[in-house]
Amino acid sequence: MRTLKFLLRKEFLQIFRDHTMLRLMIIVPVVQLLVLSNAATFEVRQARTYVVDLDNSSASRGLVQRLVASGRFDVSARSSSMALANEALLSRDVSVILNVPADFERDLVRARQAPVQLVFNAEDGAGAAVLQSYAARIISGYAAELGQLRPTFTTLEGATAAPAVVAAPRIDLRTRGWYNPELRYYDYMVPGILVLLVTIVATSIAAMNVVREKEIGTLEQLNVTPVTKSQLIASKLLPFWIIALVDLTIGLGVAKLVFDIPMRGSLLLVFLAAVLYLLAALGIGLWISTVAETQQQAMFISFAINMVYLLMSGLFTPIQSMPTWAQWIAELSPVKHFIVIMRAVLVRGASIEAVQVPLIALAAYGAIVLTMAARQYSKTVG
Amino acid sequence: MNRPENVSGPAPPRELRLAQIQPAIEVRSLTRRFDDFTAVDAISFDVQAGEVFGFLGANGAGKTTAIRMLIGLLAPTSGEARVAGHDVRMEADRIRRRIGYMSQRFSLYEDLTARENIRLYAGIYGLSDAAIRERTETLLNRLRLDSHGDTLVRSLPLGWRQKLAFSVAMVHEPEIVFLDEPTGGVDPITRRQFWEMIYEAAQNGTTILVTTHYMDEAEYCDRVSIMVEGRIAALGTPAELKAEFGASTIEDVFVQLARPTAEIAAGMAAGSAGTPTSRTMPSG
Structure with missing residues (x-):
């Protein structure tokens, strides 16, 4: 010792x-x-978003407003051309495209469900996945708010593939993180x-x-x-x-x-x-x-x-x-x-x-x- | 260069001691191989208690390897050695209590002061606090380092550092002390002071095994061995060796023995045989 x-x-x-x-x-x-x-951090804030809102209704504007209000998305460009939007994504001016088809609001009212499309640049796979989960939460929250909206969206790996619309599963998913709810x-x-x-x-x-x-x-x-x-x-x-x-x-x-x-x-x-x-x-x-x-x-x-x-x-x-x-x-x-x-x-x-x-x-x-x-x-x- | 004044001449009690009892170091056919290179090749010799034994040889002749085996840092491939009566293989721990060692690399802590270095080693060897205090002051005083006891070793001149390293190796008053090129790179005055310290230790009964490149230093030893390519090529008192080889100095003896191999091993040994101060590679 x-x-x-x-x-x-x-x-x-x-x-x-x-x-x-x-x-x-x-x-x-x-x-x-x-x-x-x-x-x-895996958190993504103010992702540059290209909005193609072909419906331009109060329902579609509400959706865009919810996305922006979350702080996760920031509308950096807008037009009614999906081609221009794809170009912006390819040249990496934006990292997300939100595509709201025409008749969005009408479908919501009549069919009680309506598709929206989100296209991500998934070069940064982790970042795209995080954005996707944010968007899913915001959209389902908006759907619940409207009481009838059942939107769907698809993710495309890379920006070259053609956008597609997938039918929504009629499942109401409620997630809750224990111990660390936020x-x-x-x-x-x-x-x-x-x-x-x-x-x-x-x-x-x-x-x-x-x-x-x-x-x-x-x-x-x-x-x-x-x-x-x-x-x-x-x-x-x-x-x-x-x-x-x-x-x-x-x-x-x-x-x-x-x-x-x-x-x-x-x-x-x-x-x-x-x-x-x-x-x-x-x-x-x-x-x-x-x-x-x-x-x-x-x-x-x-x-x-x-x-x-x-x-x-x-x-x-x-x-x-x-x-x-x-x-x-x-x-x-x-x-x-x-x-x-x-x-x-x-x-x-x-x-x-x-x-x-x-x-x-x-x-x-x-x-x-x-x-x-x-x-x-x-x-x-x- | 002659023996320093104060220790020259045979000291009768010491001669008596040399004749006494068992040898301090006994080496029999000690061998160390590294793969297919034989660094030390079946060397045998005895060192008597109280003797100053010079271990000479060109760089790479195997001196350091031999010493490392004797102090328990390196396991022998074959052969036997006993230091202070203990087997180097089985009883290295017992040997360590009874020996001191100063390696050719400077091995005090440069980021500690002289006093802290002394205290560390004195403490490790189990000296009491009072003894540590007393020993520290005596050592510093003898080295004329009193006013520099709290200076970081890093800031001391090389000569002082070497003398301090020797004192630290002697702090527990070991029976046997191994000095591996203790005077490498120091000035002639410091070398002389160093040898005075060695003689003083020998006078007090400490056995000393010292390697050196300086052939004048070999003349100070009671006996010298000259290693060539891992073997002991010559062993005896300086006078005996000079007579045997018909040479006037140990340096001549050394050159006669080392020259043939030194020329073969060009850059390595030739330089050190001619100019002892130049060291092209660490000796193995």
Whole structure:
């Protein structure tokens, strides 16, 4: 224990003396959280819309007005020519065409249903899908409002195919998002981004720190002393464990104050999960340091690993939409489990019983990774 | 260059010690291969307690590899070695408590102060807080670093840093200390001071195994071995070696032994045999 005290004192002296690194570890994650949370959004606002209103009735004008009022669509051009509208879409002047056929209002009154058409430029598939779901909600809302309107619309991948009209299914779909009724994007993105940021601190910076000592030769000097492997590993991981927890605390503060993220569950539970999760993340960092000989190698390996974790964490794409093999890999990622816990506890107020499965997964993961990395770490070169 | 004044001449108690007990280092057919390259090829030698043993050789001759095996950083391929009576393979942890090591790479923490470096290593070796305080002041005082104890090591001149590194390697008063090219790149005055420190440690009974490129330094050693291509080509007191090879200096002995291979291994060894200060690649 005494030896560890001396080693830890040395680590903290070095960390606090390196102001650049300290800033990188404390301030950069906060800035990134602020920037990324605002930038990494699926929300679309003010999509440029071409309106071809061939009916020009009070019903059709009402529809256009509802779309604009939502803030999602902005009428940037209007004419009665679908050809001109297609041209605008192809030249990317607009991203959506709203086509209201003649007799829209008459059909509504007589047949109690009337088709409208929306054409999207789906080059940006995610963006088109988001717009489509906005439009669906607005149109069905308008239909309900009129009490009789049952409009349909079709989406075209790309703008070249001919527009088509599809008959409406006579189903009244009512959706309600539980726990996050407005589907506030911040509520699920901010906790996820926060997880990624503390992961990078724990994995990359811990790995780089050990490899740096390898490079300058001080690690060899320590290896000649009676310092044991576990003392050395503890002295390397504890400081970054603490710093990552500090980052998480600051990040949660920012999440609450800036993004007004709900914190319905126990913060203690969040920190318990973080403590376990960081063991896994630090274990990966330690493993990287045993493989890498230079800081560049360490940086590249941790970049590669973090990249996979990031994209397979379920943060940006739902895990349910991945192929089965990818879902298995995602299951093996501690990031995924921690994000699940963070969202469940913060947004839903989940209890410890509700998240015990991912919690156990994290603990097991941490124990396994740390053990493997420690076994691989050797004071002697074979 | 002669032996520094204050330590020249045979010190009787020391001669007595040399004859005593088991050797501090015993090496038998120690071998290390990297794939099909044999870096150290079945070397055998003893170093007596209290001896200053010079380990000479061109770059890449295998000196550093041999030392790394003796201090437990590198596993031997075959052969045996005992340091302070302990087997390097099985009892590396016991050896580590009893040895000091100064590598050819400067290995103090440059972002810590002299005092912090001393405290770290003294603490690691289990010295009490009082002993650490006392040792720190003594060391700084002896190095005339009193006023620079709180200066970052990075800002100290190279000579001071090297002397500090030696002091730190000696902070726990080890029985045996391994010095791998301790005087590389330092000026002649600092080198002389450095050797004074080495002799002082030897006077106090510490066994010293030192590698060097400077042939004048070889003359300071009680005995020297000259490694060529992983083997020990010559071993004895400086006087014995000069007599054996009919040379007037150790440098001549070294050149005779190293020249044939040095010319083959052109850029690598030739430079160091002729001009000891130039180092084209780290020695393996």
